[in-house]
Amino acid sequence: MNIISVKNLKKVYGDFTAVDGISFDIAQGEAFGFLGPNGAGKTSTINMLTGLSRPTAGTIRIDGIDGIKKIKKAQSIMGIVPDESNLYDEMNGFDNLTFCAALYGMGKAERQKRAAELLEEFNLKEAGDRPFKAYSKGMRRKLTIAAGIIHRPKILFLDEPTTGIDVESARQIRRLLSDLKRQGVTIFLTTHYIEDAQRICDRIAFIVKGRIVKSGTVDELLRNAGQEQVIRLTLSQGIKGIKNQFQQAFPALRIEAQSENDCLITAPERIALAPILQYLDSKGISVFEAKEARPTLEDVFVKVTGIEAGKPHKEKAGEHR
Amino acid sequence: MKAGIGFWNILKKDIKNYYLKPPNISWGMIFPLSWTLMQLLRAPQGQAIDVKELLPGLMGMSILFGATSMLAVTITFERRGRSFERLLLAPISLSTMVLAKISGAILFGVIIAFVPVLLAACWIDLSGINWGMAFVSVVLMAVTSALLGLVIAVSAKEVFEAQTYSNFFRFPMLFLSGLFFPIERLPLLLQAVSYCLPLTYGVDMLKNAVLHTGAINIWLDLAALVGFSVLLFYICQRNIKRKWIIIR
Ligand SMILES: Nc1ncnc2c1ncn2[C@@H]1O[C@H](COP(=O)(O)OP(=O)(O)OP(=O)(O)O)[C@@H](O)[C@H]1O
Ligand SMILES: [Mg+2]
Numbered sequence: 001m002n003i004i005s006v007k008n009l010k011k012v013y014g015d016f017t018a019v020d021g022i023s024f025d026i027a028q029g030e031a032f033g034f035l036g037p038n039g040a041g042k043t044s045t046i047n048m049l050t051g052l053s054r055p056t057a058g059t060i061r062i063d064g065i066d067g068i069k070k071i072k073k074a075q076s077i078m079g080i081v082p083d084e085s086n087l088y089d090e091m092n093g094f095d096n097l098t099f100c101a102a103l104y105g106m107g108k109a110e111r112q113k114r115a116a117e118l119l120e121e122f123n124l125k126e127a128g129d130r131p132f133k134a135y136s137k138g139m140r141r142k143l144t145i146a147a148g149i150i151h152r153p154k155i156l157f158l159d160e161p162t163t164g165i166d167v168e169s170a171r172q173i174r175r176l177l178s179d180l181k182r183q184g185v186t187i188f189l190t191t192h193y194i195e196d197a198q199r200i201c202d203r204i205a206f207i208v209k210g211r212i213v214k215s216g217t218v219d220e221l222l223r224n225a226g227q228e229q230v231i232r233l234t235l236s237q238g239i240k241g242i243k244n245q246f247q248q249a250f251p252a253l254r255i256e257a258q259s260e261n262d263c264l265i266t267a268p269e270r271i272a273l274a275p276i277l278q279y280l281d282s283k284g285i286s287v288f289e290a291k292e293a294r295p296t297l298e299d300v301f302v303k304v305t306g307i308e309a310g311k312p313h314k315e316k317a318g319e320h321r
Numbered sequence: 322m323k324a325g326i327g328f329w330n331i332l333k334k335d336i337k338n339y340y341l342k343p344p345n346i347s348w349g350m351i352f353p354l355s356w357t358l359m360q361l362l363r364a365p366q367g368q369a370i371d372v373k374e375l376l377p378g379l380m381g382m383s384i385l386f387g388a389t390s391m392l393a394v395t396i397t398f399e400r401r402g403r404s405f406e407r408l409l410l411a412p413i414s415l416s417t418m419v420l421a422k423i424s425g426a427i428l429f430g431v432i433i434a435f436v437p438v439l440l441a442a443c444w445i446d447l448s449g450i451n452w453g454m455a456f457v458s459v460v461l462m463a464v465t466s467a468l469l470g471l472v473i474a475v476s477a478k479e480v481f482e483a484q485t486y487s488n489f490f491r492f493p494m495l496f497l498s499g500l501f502f503p504i505e506r507l508p509l510l511l512q513a514v515s516y517c518l519p520l521t522y523g524v525d526m527l528k529n530a531v532l533h534t535g536a537i538n539i540w541l542d543l544a545a546l547v548g549f550s551v552l553l554f555y556i557c558q559r560n561i562k563r564k565w566i567i568i569r
Contacts, residue, residue: 050410076412086403090338102330103411105323 002061003028003155003186004049009058011044011210018044020210021058026203031177031187033201035194035301041210042190043083046159049188050080063154076104079153083160085144089133093124093143096132097150104151111150118146122172138169145173149180156180158189162196174199194298204297206304214304221300231265231273232258234289235280239263242283249279264293327413331421332428339395340429350436353383357437372445377527378500379437381520384462385494388430390487392423392470397483400474415561423467430463454530454539461546462523468553469519475560499524504536519549 004026011019019041026032034042047053049060051071060067062074087096094115101111119128122142127135135143141161149156161177162170177200181187191197197204198218205215214221239246239257247255254266265271277287339345360375399405408418441447469490477483496502497511498520504512515521526542529535535542 052406052409072412072414075410078410080410082403082406084403086406088334088338088404089402091334099330099334100407103327103407103413105326105412107326 001028002026003063004032004188005059005061006049007059009045009048009060010056011041011048011053012056018210019048022207022210022212023058024205024212024215026186026188029181029184029186030203031181031189031201033197033204034188034190034207035192035197035204036190036207037192037305040207042207043159044210045207046080046082046157046188046190050078050157051075077154079148079151079156081145081148081156081158081161083163085132085140087132087140087144087147090131092129092131093119093135094128096143097147100147101150106151114150118150121176122146138165141165142169142173145176149185153185155186155188158187160191161189162191162193170196194296194301198297206301208305214300218297221297222295228295229267229269229271230293230295231271232289232291232293233263233265233276233280233287234291235261235263236286236288237261239285242285246279250276324413324417327411328417328421328424331408331413331418332424335395335422335425336428339391340425345391346433350383350433352386353379353437354440356382357440372441373447374532375501376437376441377524377531380434380459380527381462381498381500381524382495383433383437384430384459384466384523385491385520387433388426388463388466389470389473389491390484391429392426392467393473393477393483393487394480396422396471396474397477397480400478401480416558419471419557419561423464423471426467426470427460427463430466431459434459434463449533451530451533455527458523458526458530458542458546461543461550462520462527464550465519465523465546465553468550468557471557472553472560475557475564494518494520497521499528499536519546519553522546522549 002025004024006025007023008021009019009023010017010021022041022045024032034040034045036042044053048055049062049067051067051074055068063077065074067074088099091099097115097118098108098111101114106114116128119125122145124139124143124146127139132140132143141164145158145161148158158177161173165173174196177187177189181200187200189196189200201218203215203217204221205212207213238261239255243255243257247253252267253271256264256266258264265276273290277290280287357375357379361372396405399408409415411418438447470487473483473486473490477486493514494500497504497507497515498518499515500520504515504521507515522537522542522545525535525537526539526546529539529542
């Protein structure tokens, strides 16, 4: 059964369309990721799903509940971890957690027990009685996640859970999300890190300029992109000087110079290596290594969106002049 | 039951985090107290009756300063720090949440209104005051002042804006609500404005209770205060639905 079902969802700010009629379904217990560059409309979508902003058009169903008209009812099964911490600076970690639990109607004994458990689990036990404003970035993020799951939500929304924290904390968060998934929690997360999407999510949607441009399981996305053969050669010197000649000698292949001494050879079918090696040898270039390059999710993303993932999206210079 | 837990914990958190903070308590009391002191120093020696006459105005001023700006500032503060989002994301109806928020300010206003009374009790004989009526008028003044603070909180984006708006309403109300200057002595046009302010009716009712010298019928006072409360509550509800759900 689909626990989240979104149809033609749209958000317009003034005359700017941030989310442009997207539709998707998420099954119970699934981890679904929104992958997209800055400004793609990820946060706008989460805000609509969680009831923080009202959709301009479209429908949302959450666990069978109308997610627009009956949002307060739907919110009781949601846990929400926003992109920036929204806990109380002047309150300590423990009080922040118990307060959040109280907002979901948890009784006193239970919320205190859960808060202590979570502080322990997130290695924040010592920091429990320190004010939130004294927390480091990673600690803040962890406490915000703890606050998001304290009431044991059926659906957990996370907006860029691993942005701006160190490798170890990010790993810890990914581990935690896998545990939650095993317990049957449905996860909706946004990220601009391919790695997160690939490791955590069962299914991914690429979102660009408010539109879902492609979606599917990680395997599906990779398979679709994997029609071409790609071989990476490591050479004794670069091919810059002979690039055109080289390309003319092998018109069926696409040849690209990569980093200093690497080159990338792409073809629609399997590539015979011997002629290439011979040709390069005749030019006085040795081939040290030839490696099949499997397409990564990043390649798929770049191909589908034309945008380098995980890096700031730059407008082409001079476009507006 | 669940909404009750949410309501109570929001109220408790606000009281602990804001209303019981020493700077806020003193801010709520310092202005009214220094005003009293000034009046006392100006007054001729031994005229006890003067203090009692000052009392309704002082109480009204304490409420106005305590309830209005505290609510406006704390809500704006939470919205800036995004923690207000927590409340909007929680499965608590908007009216329960708003009620919890204004309850803190009302409680604060009522308690702070009785600070001048406690101090005056050390000075003069307070018998003859209709305490029931005084309490009702104090509560209703606190309700309208808190709701006014909420109207400001909904409109302001920054804390300093909230402070500016509160002052914008507060100072004219100080002079136009009959707190210290009898309304009859104001120019006619300003008198008309006075009768549009909820505090005018609250102070009049309080004068009735403390001094038995109100100018308006107390039932009219009561009706006006309740009417203003309902009207302000309605305006708040509408503005909140419009501005807070459609965030940013
Ligand atoms: N309140 C608003 N008013 C006007 N435009 C807005 C508003 N909120 C968001 N936008 C615009 O909508 C677009 C999508 O914003 P959104 O925050 O959803 O992007 P995002 O995918 O979350 O980006 P990021 O990765 O930077 O968090 C952006 O161009 C943004 O400028
Ligand atoms: Mg975002």
